[in-house]
Amino acid sequence: MRDVAVIGIGCTKFGEHWNRSFRDLFVEAGSLALEDAKMSGEKIDAMYVGNMSAGRFVEQEHIGALIADYAGMASRHIPSTRVEAACASGGLAFRQAVIAVASGMEDIVVAAGVEKMTDVAPGASTDALTGAADREWEGFVGATFPGLYAMIAQDYMHKYGMTREQLAHVAVKNHYNGARNPIAQFPSEITLDTVLKSTMVADPLRLFDCSPITDGAAAVIVAPLERAKEFTDTPIKVLATAQASDSIALHDRRDISTLDASVAAGQRAFKMAKLTQKDINMVEVHDCFSIAEICAIEDLGFCKKGTAGKFTADGETALGGKIPVNTSGGLKSCGHPVGATGIKQVCEIVQQLRGEAGKRQVDNAKVGMTHNVGGTGATVAVHILGRV
Amino acid sequence: MRDVAVIGIGCTKFGEHWNRSFRDLFVEAGSLALEDAKMSGEKIDAMYVGNMSAGRFVEQEHIGALIADYAGMASRHIPSTRVEAACASGGLAFRQAVIAVASGMEDIVVAAGVEKMTDVAPGASTDALTGAADREWEGFVGATFPGLYAMIAQDYMHKYGMTREQLAHVAVKNHYNGARNPIAQFPSEITLDTVLKSTMVADPLRLFDCSPITDGAAAVIVAPLERAKEFTDTPIKVLATAQASDSIALHDRRDISTLDASVAAGQRAFKMAKLTQKDINMVEVHDCFSIAEICAIEDLGFCKKGTAGKFTADGETALGGKIPVNTSGGLKSCGHPVGATGIKQVCEIVQQLRGEAGKRQVDNAKVGMTHNVGGTGATVAVHILGRV
Amino acid sequence: MTVARFWRKIPQRYNLIGTKCTTCGRHFFPPRTFCPDCRRNGKIVDHKFAGLGTVVTYTVIMTEPDQFASPGPYVLAIIKLDEGPQMTSQVICDPKEAKIGMRVKSVFRKIATDGESGIIHYGTKFVPVE
Amino acid sequence: MTVARFWRKIPQRYNLIGTKCTTCGRHFFPPRTFCPDCRRNGKIVDHKFAGLGTVVTYTVIMTEPDQFASPGPYVLAIIKLDEGPQMTSQVICDPKEAKIGMRVKSVFRKIATDGESGIIHYGTKFVPVE
Numbered sequence A, B: 001m002r003d004v005a006v007i008g009i010g011c012t013k014f015g016e017h018w019n020r021s022f023r024d025l026f027v028e029a030g031s032l033a034l035e036d037a038k039m040s041g042e043k044i045d046a047m048y049v050g051n052m053s054a055g056r057f058v059e060q061e062h063i064g065a066l067i068a069d070y071a072g073m074a075s076r077h078i079p080s081t082r083v084e085a086a087c088a089s090g091g092l093a094f095r096q097a098v099i100a101v102a103s104g105m106e107d108i109v110v111a112a113g114v115e116k117m118t119d120v121a122p123g124a125s126t127d128a129l130t131g132a133a134d135r136e137w138e139g140f141v142g143a144t145f146p147g148l149y150a151m152i153a154q155d156y157m158h159k160y161g162m163t164r165e166q167l168a169h170v171a172v173k174n175h176y177n178g179a180r181n182p183i184a185q186f187p188s189e190i191t192l193d194t195v196l197k198s199t200m201v202a203d204p205l206r207l208f209d210c211s212p213i214t215d216g217a218a219a220v221i222v223a224p225l226e227r228a229k230e231f232t233d234t235p236i237k238v239l240a241t242a243q244a245s246d247s248i249a250l251h252d253r254r255d256i257s258t259l260d261a262s263v264a265a266g267q268r269a270f271k272m273a274k275l276t277q278k279d280i281n282m283v284e285v286h287d288c289f290s291i292a293e294i295c296a297i298e299d300l301g302f303c304k305k306g307t308a309g310k311f312t313a314d315g316e317t318a319l320g321g322k323i324p325v326n327t328s329g330g331l332k333s334c335g336h337p338v339g340a341t342g343i344k345q346v347c348e349i350v351q352q353l354r355g356e357a358g359k360r361q362v363d364n365a366k367v368g369m370t371h372n373v374g375g376t377g378a379t380v381a382v383h384i385l386g387r388v
Numbered sequence C, D: 001m002t003v004a005r006f007w008r009k010i011p012q013r014y015n016l017i018g019t020k021c022t023t024c025g026r027h028f029f030p031p032r033t034f035c036p037d038c039r040r041n042g043k044i045v046d047h048k049f050a051g052l053g054t055v056v057t058y059t060v061i062m063t064e065p066d067q068f069a070s071p072g073p074y075v076l077a078i079i080k081l082d083e084g085p086q087m088t089s090q091v092i093c094d095p096k097e098a099k100i101g102m103r104v105k106s107v108f109r110k111i112a113t114d115g116e117s118g119i120i121h122y123g124t125k126f127v128p129v130e
C-alpha cells in the first residue's frame, strides 16, 4: 500500500445556519479545502462523504452524488460515495478515502462530512439520532441518546467512584479550548458551576455534559505522499487508519463503561503506526457527552481505567498538560454536526501539526490522533497523523 | 493492487417478508454466502453493507454495526461500513469491498445489501425513494420516481420513435427469465397485453413497466485471488470495478435519455478489464423501469443509441440472443430491495459463470457484467466478472 | 417539508430567482453558489428569470403523492428557460395538450399542503403561452 | 413505529419470549436467530424468560420523548435477566429508589402511544421485587 498524506483542509463555522442549505454548507467546506491545497477541483479523482441521517433531517439520500454535483464535478463523473456509521460517519469517510489512495485506485480524493440538523424540530432531531442505537430494543422502550450515555456514566461512577465535579471538568476544559477556536459553535468559557447548575437531562448528565445540535461541514483532501509536495509545503502523513465495531445495543456489551471498539481500534492504530501512547502529542476524542471523553482517554490507553476523572481534574488533558485532549473544543464546545465531526477532528490535528492552531496550539506537535465514535460505541474509527 | 475473486454468494427470496425483520433478512443472506464459501464466520476481516434508506423505512441508521452484530461478529470488532447511493448502494458496497481487498488492507470481506421496504405504508415508501432524486428541486414540485423515468421515456420515444410495444418487450422478457429464478418476487410469465393493459402510472409508463417494492438481502464474499482456492473450486475473478456520478437532478443532464454516468462507468470498466462489449456473455442491468433497460444497453454500448427497442423486440437481449440481459429477471420480475439489488446482480453473474443458473443458464458463459444505477443516473456502478 | 426549509427558499421558489456566473455568463436555476465551469474564479450573483421557456420533456402523473395540490392527474415537465438552465415543474394544462416543444410561462400557484402541519406551500408552476 | 413492525414482535415484547442456543446453552434477549459462539452449528429455539433480573445500571430521564407513556421523569435501566442476557427497559418506581443491584421482575404495561395513528403499544416494563 502507498503512503497517504493530507494536503488540504476546510471547515465551515459550526452552528445553526438557518439561512443556508445542506448543499451550501458542503460547497463552502470543499472550496476552503481546495483553496488550502492551492488546487483546482479538476484534479479531484473521487470523493467520500460522511453523513448520518440526511434521510431524516432533510429527506434526502444519495448524498455522494448530490455533493459532487453541487461542488461542480457532475460533468467529470467522478466516483462519489456516502458512508454512514451514525456519529462516526466522518471518520469512516476519511478512512475510505485513505484506503482508496493507498490502494492505488485513486490519487487525489476528498473526504468530507456534512450534517444539517436544525431543519427539523428538536424532537425530530432527537428521534433521528436514536437511529444510531438499536431502534427496536433501545429506542422503542424509551431510551434516548443522553439516557444511554447516562447509564454509562452511572455504571462508571458506581465502579470507580469518580465525582460529579471531576466529570464537569471535561466540559469546562473543552469550552476553554473552544473559546480559542474560530469555528466553534459555543466559543465561551464556562465554570464548574455552569455545568453543575445546568438542567438535568438524564441523571447524572446535565445540559452542559451534552454536545449540541449543529449544522456544519468539513472537508480534507488526501493524496499519495509522493505527490503531496506538488500541493503543499506541509503535508501531514496518515500513520494509521483503524476501525472497529461492537454490538449495536449498549446492553449487549462486555462492560457497560468500556467501549471495546475504542480499545480495539486504538490498539490496531498504534500497531499500524508502530507508536505508543507517549508518542501522541494531542488527541481529538469523541466527547458527545462528558462521560464519553472519560471513557475514551482510558480506552485509548492514555490513563488507567478508573482514573480519567482525577486525570482530567488535575489538568493533564488541558493545553499544557500531559496529553491535551480536544484542543478544538471537542464536540461539546465546537459543536457536533454528526457526519462532519470525524472530518473536523482530522482538520484540527492537521492544524496542530502544521503549527497553525493559534491560541490553542500545542507546543512542538509532531504526532496527533483522532477518535470518532458511532452510537454508544458500535463503531469507532481511530487515525494517527504525523508531520513528515 | 491485488487480484480479487468472489468466493461465496447468498441471497434471500425477494418479496414481502411481513413476518421477518431487517436484521433477520441479512443474517439469512450472510449465512448462505458463508455456507456457499464453505467458510466459518471467524475468517471474515471486514464488511461493507449497501442500504439506501433504513432511516426512513425502519428508523434505523448505523446499519454496518447492526448487521455485523447480528451476524455474530460483535466480539471480533471487525470494521463494518455502510455505503449509500440510493438504488446503487449495493453496487458501491461491492466496489468498496473489492478496493479493500485489492489494497491489501483486508483479506476476506463480505459485501452485502439489504432493504426492508414493506414496513411502511406505500405512500411513505414512495416518498422515501424520492430521496434518491433532488428533494428540493424535483421532489418538492411533484416529481415522483416513475414520473422522472416517464420523462426519460417520453424524450427517448420522441427522439428515436421507439414504440410502446417495443418498450413492453423489456418487461415480458424479464418476467420470462424471472419465472426461471427461484428467488424472484414475481416468477410468472406475462404477455405484451399484460403490460399494455396495466394501470397507467406516469405516461407512458404503466404498472408493468415499474419494478416493485421488495424486502430482501444478498451477500457475497470476496478474497484475494491467490487465496480463493482455499475456499472454492470455482472462484470468479473481478476483472473491473468502475463508478461514476452525474447531476442529482434529471433536468441538469446533458441529454435527458442518455445516462452519462452509465457511459462513463461502462467505458472505465471495459478499459480496466481490457475487454470490449463482444467479450461479455450476459449483463445484469438496472431496469427499475423498462425504459431504464433500454437506455442501459445503449449507454453500455451493446447496441447503437436509438435502436434498443427494436433490438429487444427482436429477441437479441433474451436468453439465446446476442447479449442476454437480466437473466435473473431483473429488478422488474426478481424484485428490487434497493440496497440489495447491486449485490444480487453480482450473485446472478457468479451463478451464470459457475454454470449454476439452471433453466436460465447462458451457454458457455465466461465473462459477465453488472450495471447498478442510483436515482435517475446520478450514480452508476459497473463491474465485470470472469471465470478464472 | 419543514417550515425552515421552505422559508429559506421563498425568493427562489416564488419569484424564479436563481443565480448567474458573471465570469462566464452561465445562468443557474435551481440556483447554484458555485459555477462548475469557472470554479473558484466564478463570481455568482442573483438573477431573476423572465419565466419563459420550452417543454423539453413531460409526463402525466396519474398516481399522485397525497400532498400535492393538483386535482387529479397532473402534468410534470422539464422546462428549458430561455436564459439556458432547465428546471422541473408542473404545467397547468389539459394533459392531452401537453407536448414536447410547447412554449410556457411561469405563474405563482399553490404547490402542496403539508400533511401534518397543514401549512400551504406556494411556488412556481407554468402555463402554456397562447 | 409502524403497525407491521410492532405486531411482528408481539410475542417477544408481551411475554419476554427470546431465544436460546441448545448447542451451547446461551440465552438471548432481545432474541437472536444466530448464535455468535456456535455460529452455524448453533441450534436456536424460542425461550420464555422468567422475568426476574437485576439492575446493572440506570438513569432517570427528565426530558422524555413525546410518545413515551410515562408521567414525568422515568427510570430507564439495563437489566440482567437471571438466565444471563441483558436488556434495556423502564423500571416503574420512585426515581429516588432506583439503584444498581436492585432486584426487579417483569410486568405488562403500556409503553408508548404512536403520535400520528394514536395506536397504543404495550410491552414489558419492570417493577422492584419486594
Ligand SMILES: [Zn+2]
Pocket: C021, C022, C023, C024, C025, C026, C035, C036, C037, C038, C039, C042, C043
Ligand atoms: Zn462561470
Ligand SMILES: [Zn+2]
Pocket: D021, D022, D023, D024, D025, D026, D035, D036, D037, D038, D039, D042, D043
Ligand atoms: Zn451457541
